[in-house]
Amino acid sequence: MSVCGRLMAGLATLGISGVAAALPATAAETRNFVVSMFAPASYNVEGDCSKGINIPVGEQYMRELLAVGYTKEALDKLAEGQDTTMFGGFNSQWGRAVVWRAKINGKPVNVWVNPAATPDPNLNTLDGKIGIGFDLDGKGPDQPNAFEDPLTHEKGVDNQYFRATGCFTVFRGDEKITPGAYLSAWSILQGGMPAWLISLSGEDLSKDGDVTVTFDMAVEHVERDAQSEVLRDMTFRINSDPRNHHEFAAQMKDNIISFKEPGDLVAIFGEEMAYPTLLLRQARLRLQIKPDGTLRGVVGGYQPWKDALSAGNQANMGSDWVGVYYNLRKSADANPDPKTGENQDISTAFFIDAVPAFSVAPAKSKKITGR
Amino acid sequence: MTLLSKVSGTRHRLRRCLSVAAIACVLAPLPGITIPDASAADAQPAAGPAMMHLLSAQQYRQIIDDTFGPDIEVNGRFTTETRRAGLLAISSGVTSVTMAEMEAFDNLARSIAAQVTDRTRRDYLIPCKPASERAVDDACAAKFFEATGRFLFRRPLTTDEVKIQVEAAARATEKVKNFYEGLSLSLASMLASPEFLFRQEIPVSDPAQPGQYVLDSYSKASRLSFFLWNSQPDAELLRAAQAGDLNTPAGIAKQVDRMIASRRFEGVVRNFFSDMLRFDDFGNLQKDATVFPKFSLTVSSDAAEQTLLTLVDLLVTQHGDYRDIFTTRRTFLTTTLAAIYGVPLVKSTPRMEPPSWQPYEYEEGNPRAGILSHISFTALHSHPARTSATIRGKALREVFLCQTVPNPPANVNFTVVQNTDNPLYKTARERLTAHSTNPACAGCHKITDPIGLSLEKFDGSGSFRNDENGAHIDTAGAFNGKPFSNPLELGKVLHDDPGATDCLVTRAVSYALGREIADGEKPWHTALNKSFADDQYRLPELFRRIATSPEFFRTAEPQKLPVKTAASSN
Numbered sequence: 001m002s003v004c005g006r007l008m009a010g011l012a013t014l015g016i017s018g019v020a021a022a023l024p025a026t027a028a029e030t031r032n033f034v035v036s037m038f039a040p041a042s043y044n045v046e047g048d049c050s051k052g053i054n055i056p057v058g059e060q061y062m063r064e065l066l067a068v069g070y071t072k073e074a075l076d077k078l079a080e081g082q083d084t085t086m087f088g089g090f091n092s093q094w095g096r097a098v099v100w101r102a103k104i105n106g107k108p109v110n111v112w113v114n115p116a117a118t119p120d121p122n123l124n125t126l127d128g129k130i131g132i133g134f135d136l137d138g139k140g141p142d143q144p145n146a147f148e149d150p151l152t153h154e155k156g157v158d159n160q161y162f163r164a165t166g167c168f169t170v171f172r173g174d175e176k177i178t179p180g181a182y183l184s185a186w187s188i189l190q191g192g193m194p195a196w197l198i199s200l201s202g203e204d205l206s207k208d209g210d211v212t213v214t215f216d217m218a219v220e221h222v223e224r225d226a227q228s229e230v231l232r233d234m235t236f237r238i239n240s241d242p243r244n245h246h247e248f249a250a251q252m253k254d255n256i257i258s259f260k261e262p263g264d265l266v267a268i269f270g271e272e273m274a275y276p277t278l279l280l281r282q283a284r285l286r287l288q289i290k291p292d293g294t295l296r297g298v299v300g301g302y303q304p305w306k307d308a309l310s311a312g313n314q315a316n317m318g319s320d321w322v323g324v325y326y327n328l329r330k331s332a333d334a335n336p337d338p339k340t341g342e343n344q345d346i347s348t349a350f351f352i353d354a355v356p357a358f359s360v361a362p363a364k365s366k367k368i369t370g371r
Numbered sequence: 372m373t374l375l376s377k378v379s380g381t382r383h384r385l386r387r388c389l390s391v392a393a394i395a396c397v398l399a400p401l402p403g404i405t406i407p408d409a410s411a412a413d414a415q416p417a418a419g420p421a422m423m424h425l426l427s428a429q430q431y432r433q434i435i436d437d438t439f440g441p442d443i444e445v446n447g448r449f450t451t452e453t454r455r456a457g458l459l460a461i462s463s464g465v466t467s468v469t470m471a472e473m474e475a476f477d478n479l480a481r482s483i484a485a486q487v488t489d490r491t492r493r494d495y496l497i498p499c500k501p502a503s504e505r506a507v508d509d510a511c512a513a514k515f516f517e518a519t520g521r522f523l524f525r526r527p528l529t530t531d532e533v534k535i536q537v538e539a540a541a542r543a544t545e546k547v548k549n550f551y552e553g554l555s556l557s558l559a560s561m562l563a564s565p566e567f568l569f570r571q572e573i574p575v576s577d578p579a580q581p582g583q584y585v586l587d588s589y590s591k592a593s594r595l596s597f598f599l600w601n602s603q604p605d606a607e608l609l610r611a612a613q614a615g616d617l618n619t620p621a622g623i624a625k626q627v628d629r630m631i632a633s634r635r636f637e638g639v640v641r642n643f644f645s646d647m648l649r650f651d652d653f654g655n656l657q658k659d660a661t662v663f664p665k666f667s668l669t670v671s672s673d674a675a676e677q678t679l680l681t682l683v684d685l686l687v688t689q690h691g692d693y694r695d696i697f698t699t700r701r702t703f704l705t706t707t708l709a710a711i712y713g714v715p716l717v718k719s720t721p722r723m724e725p726p727s728w729q730p731y732e733y734e735e736g737n738p739r740a741g742i743l744s745h746i747s748f749t750a751l752h753s754h755p756a757r758t759s760a761t762i763r764g765k766a767l768r769e770v771f772l773c774q775t776v777p778n779p780p781a782n783v784n785f786t787v788v789q790n791t792d793n794p795l796y797k798t799a800r801e802r803l804t805a806h807s808t809n810p811a812c813a814g815c816h817k818i819t820d821p822i823g824l825s826l827e828k829f830d831g832s833g834s835f836r837n838d839e840n841g842a843h844i845d846t847a848g849a850f851n852g853k854p855f856s857n858p859l860e861l862g863k864v865l866h867d868d869p870g871a872t873d874c875l876v877t878r879a880v881s882y883a884l885g886r887e888i889a890d891g892e893k894p895w896h897t898a899l900n901k902s903f904a905d906d907q908y909r910l911p912e913l914f915r916r917i918a919t920s921p922e923f924f925r926t927a928e929p930q931k932l933p934v935k936t937a938a939s940s941n
Contacts, residue, residue: 220718223707226660226667233665233710235717358715 028203033295033354034222035196036230039182040161041132041298041349042173043150048128049167056169058085060320061098064121068101086318115325123323125331126166132175133159133349134284134300136262137334145333151175151298152286158347159300161308164327168319178351181318193269195222195236197359198295202252205289211252213259213285217244217267218359232294235358244268250285257287257297265301279304281335281345293356300349302334308346418925419889421572421586422464424597425450429642433602435483438522439496443486447479452651456887457773457878459646464885473563480562481555488555501550507541508550515554516540516561524566525596525603526589527613536561570597570885574926584926588612591623591924598883598918599630601639620919627918631911637687640910641679647878648742648770650675652751659756663832665711666750673705674746674833680728681742686910693875693908697741697862700733711746711834712739738828738835741862743767746833753831757791760799763826764819771865773874776819783812797842800824821848825861872908876900879910883917895922 054060062084065075078094088095100108102117111118131147134157139146141155149157165171173179178186195218202211218236225231238245244267249260262282269276280301287297305328309321332343426434428449435445450472452459468476487496497515501508516536520528528536536557544553561567572590577583586594592604592612604612608626616622630636645651653675658666680703685691691699705728709716714737716729733739742748752766753759768774787796787806796802803824807816825846830836838844847856851868855861865871876899880888888896899916906912917923 223710224667225664226658227664229664231665231707231710233713235706235709235715237717360715360717 029205030199030201031205031289031293032357032359033198033200034218034230034234034236034357034359035198035352035354036222036294037178037186037351037353038196039173039178039186039351040165040171041159041300041351042162042166042171042179042182043130043132044126044166044172044174045128045130048126048130049124050127051124052167053169053172054123054167054320054323056085057318057320060121060123060323061087064118064320064322065097065101067119067121068103070097111322115322118322120326121320121323123320123327124167125327126163128166131157131159131162131166131349132298132300132351133157133162133347134286134298136282136284136300136302136347157349158333159349160331160333160346161303161305161328161348164331164346165319165324168324170318175351190222190230193221194218194239195220195357196267196269197236197238197357198354199359200257200287200289205252208253209251211250211257213248213250213257213287215244215246215248215265215267216359217241217269219362230355232355233357235360238359238361240362241268248283248285255288257285257289259283259285262301265299277307279307280348287352295352295354297352298349299352300347302345303348304335304344305329305332305346306344308348417583417889417891418922418927419884419886419892420930421574421584421590421926422570422885423572424463424570424885425466425468426568426570427452427459427463430597430601433600434523437602437605438519439483439487439492442492443483445479445483447482448475454649454651456881457647457769458881459651460643460882461886468568476568477559477563480559483562484555484559487558488551493551497551497554504550505548506550507544507553509537509541511550512537512540512554512557516557519558520561521609522603523561525570525593526609572926574929577925584928585921586924586926588615588617591617594883594924595623595626595630595918597885599627599639599914600633600635601642602635620921624919627915630918631915636911636914637683639914640683640687643879643882644679644682645675646882648675648678648747649751649766650678650747653747656751657755658750658832662756663830663834665834666832667707669705669707670711670746670832673708674750676728677703677705677708678742678745678747681745684730690909690911693872693903693910693913694866697743697865697871698859699742700737700740702731702733702745703728704731705729708746711832713835738858740859741865743826743862743865744829744858749826749829750831750833756831757789758799758827758829758831760803760823760827761788761816761819762823764821764823767822767865768818771874772868772870773877774870777815779815780811783809791840794840797840798844799827799839800845801842822850822861824848825855825858828858872903873900875910876903876913879913880917883914883923889927891927892922895920 055063062075066072070078075097078097082088082092082094084094087098090096090099099110099112102109102111102114104114104117109117129148130150132149132151133147134149135146135154136158137143139156141148143156143158145158145160145163146155147157147159147162148155168181170181171179173182197214197216197218199214199216200211201214203209205211217239219239220234220236223231223234246263246265248263250257251260262284265278265280265283267278269278280299280303283299283301285297285299287295287299290296308328309325328346329342332346334343334347335345336343431449432445435443450466450468453462455461455465486492497511498518499508499511499514501511513533516533517528520532520536524532539560540550540553540557542553543556544550547553565571570593572594573587574584574590575587577585585591589604589609589612592608595617596602596604596608607629611617611622611626617626653671656671658671660666681699681701682696684701684703685695685699686693704712704714704716706716706718709731714731714733716731718727738744748766749758749763752763754762765776768776785806787793788799788802790796790802793802796805803816803820807813807820825848827839827844828836828846836844846858847854848861849855850861850864851870853864855864876896877888880892880896880899899913899920902916903913906916
């Protein structure tokens, strides 16, 4: 069945009109997809961290505990019989020392709740010239921190998130190798979060022309195939929450779909740890329909740098979260706070993959009456 | 020794052996029980022989469920069945039971008996309480064995049989000082006995037709219940047998109508088609996940269910025409199956519960219709990483047309067919054409490939495709001189082919009898074929006509078997 037929068949079978009504009046073809991978677009190359890759998180904890007053002897005692390559859990002396190393008014506080209450470890940031993304500020190549995108060769690319995190081993990767931290987080995330849907509508999606790109969250989550990849051709109901519904006027040129104008993109993933909510301001898109019918692309924009953090990152991603915290805060490059002048957003870019799916509009809610 | 006397012989042996201490004695004389192949009889009988059938695993479980309730766990290994003449149901009448299998039956029997008599169940499964739990209570034991035994042996126990069970229970109770343990050991001996494990059909002289033989009343009841419910006779059927109701057409018709009207009849339809469509092969089905990533274990387990739900809905619920199984657009899907079929299906449950089955109807223009387009046919009859037009064509002829297609000779070179990457032969049709230039292969491939190739747009996992290796797939062909251009048209050709309905009648009669149709029963088969057409090919009507036919209960004259004695064995 053609993709167009897929949608129309769905409408006919399910008696659904909502989807059709939401489509642009001129749309002759619509293809629906479910996001199968979403991860910050790392693109690391040899020598892009001139000061070196940041040391393993266990060693970093040792350094930071020494910096806040622990003696070598005291740390050796704490580490006795402990796996000090990681946090170690709240029930171990080592783990508690790691967590409660921050202080406010001389009293120990949880470092993950109060990262600013412990000194900046000044971990290394990436100083290479190659990075994925978009020229978000439109300032072109003449910026000290701008990258050249290795895939499009566009210069002046803003991706300060990559600079902040690119020297942590778990965040390093490239176009083909998703960084371990994101791969792990996304795999966990997908099992519980609602699926994220993309719809492309246009006159003829095999030719250049106008396209409408729509993002929605689904009611259902994705399912896996026999290779543990996201199962294609599943059917998803669109969540009726309007906060998740975003339509962008786009254009296809040489099989690349891009937004005509930047816009805000929001996805409420739920209660999961890695991306409870994704907010990208002035989002840009570069998306390609591959010969096998799947999507591969990059979405970029400015993200509140605090959104990029979560307590789970440290425990599960094997990086010093305090170091990441300070790096992100220092690297933030947009949306200055009117009072403090400190930037609240950071430029970033994500790889996004999606596989064909069916999507249908939600049924109208019924009024629930009392007994 | 006739079958009748053979049965009597086993009963006698049972009586001799049955004691708690000597349960192994019941088993020991029975290794290698071999039921003779009815077709091997010297004469051409007017009807087929009475049979002994080893209970299938499904029948065993259903009987335990019916007798003691669904919470009894039946955890055991059952004899592997081998398909004969298209049905597993026939193989149970021509089988051997090894010592290891008898030991497994014995272990299973002990496990079930222990559950029946344990503290949580004894109050409702045993119809009386002993005067003392630590002492013998023959009256209570007799009451239990009379009530339970008639279901397990599918007839009332004789006075002697009750006495044997009671005595066995008493002896065990005296030893272990526990009435329920004694009862359990005696019940285990019943469950491991040939009387329970084998459905034994007893022929008697037909009083209405001297020189002819029919089944006795209880054998009639069993034949009816295993045909229409795949289980033992219930209390009403046993009552009818005891009252002689099953010796009159009206009495039989009344019972048959009652049984077909029951929900349990659906179970038989499922069981019959699971057998006929070879769904037991799903247990060995493997798919290459790199080639067919959508084909998960969930798909494999749902595929058979999809077809069974479709068949029950069409043939029982809708009371539809059997021939429509080749053309119906109605089916049932889960969301996972819908993904592999490439059609939209929303979960019907609002809170992310496991997906449920939902009715689905393919719209006009969809290339799927009929059960030949189901995964249960297209994927089941394919290789792990590719399709096989030959295997599909062979399966179609054997399963739906009751034809026999020979297996390929051992020395055939399949290289051309197996190499799906050969740029010279991009499609299965091209590869098979090249392969069939060998005259030794061409004969059989002419039979199988044209119909198999018509299904080539369904890949080895059942997903639809238009092309193979970039080349358009041609699905045109002909069957019995009737051309078709795609699977939908093939379905219509099969719908109208008398061979398909004739085959269904053959399978249904064989399933009912538990053996192949005897030569003398062919006129009956012909008559059933005609009445099937008169009844607009309604399956329940066919089953009803089989079950109410006099031929269904008629048997050949019992054949004498060579008696094996210890001396002659040596």
